[in-house]
Amino acid sequence: MLRALALVFVLNLFLFAEQNFILLNEGILPQKTVNKINEIGNEVFKKTGVRIYLAAVKEMKGKKIDAFEKSLSSKLQDPYILLTLSVKEHKVDIINSPSLSKRFDKEEILSPLPWKGTIIPILTSHMKNPDAAVEAALLNGYAEIADQIAKSYGVNLKSSIGSTNREIYYWLRVVFYSILALILLNFIYRRFVKK
Structure with a gap:
């Protein structure tokens, strides 16, 4: 009986x-x-059973990112997602268990478009401090993967950093394009209507 309790405790x-x-x-x-x-x-992991891993290396020492990820993922237990970044080679990629392919949008997360992607736009926009850009890009990308996985399982994450940056960027775009439209309308009015 005591051994059984000890075993349950250790497990x-x-x-x-x-x-x-x-x-x-x-x-x-x-x-x-x-x-x-x-x-x-x-x-x-506690709420969904999905493990999201991250590998951030300075260089892959001549390996292609696919081979590098394959060597890392061979030791991982399903279901998993692996976010990989190599600074020197300027490579970032995500691989996952086949069962998770429909649970998150890899193309959206890796998109270079600022209003869509969460990793590449940050990496390319902070040339003054590349270390901070890499840190922010990896954290945002990891958090976006976690949010999408949680949403697909119908759970909420207390530790999520949210999509505040994306919402701010959206509203900045709306304001920017509204100002451009007003300037264009003003130009057309002064050029053609006032004559």
Whole structure:
């Protein structure tokens, strides 16, 4: 009886222990970002059973990103998602278990369009401080994957960073294009109507 209780206790420790979802971090992400990513990853795993991993390396040492990801994913347990970034090669990619293909939109997350993508637009827009850009891009991309997975399972994440940046960007676009439209209308009015 005592052995059975001890076994149940040990199994619970393993089941509910905090996991590390950062497979590789070659000094790219600071500890506070690593902590936030692990917090999000643990919550997603506890609520959905999906593991979202991240690998951030300075370089892949001659490997192509597909081969690099394949070597990392061979050790992962289904269902999983792996977000990979190589700084020197300027490569970012996401691979996943086949069962998760319909649960999140990889193309949207990796889109270079600022109003759609969450990783590449940030990487390309912060040339003054590339380290901060990489950190922000990985955190935003990871959080977007987590939000999409949670939504597909019908759960809410307390640790989510939300889509505030996307909403702000949307409203800035609306204001910008409205101002452009007003300037164009003013030009047309002065040029053609006033004569």
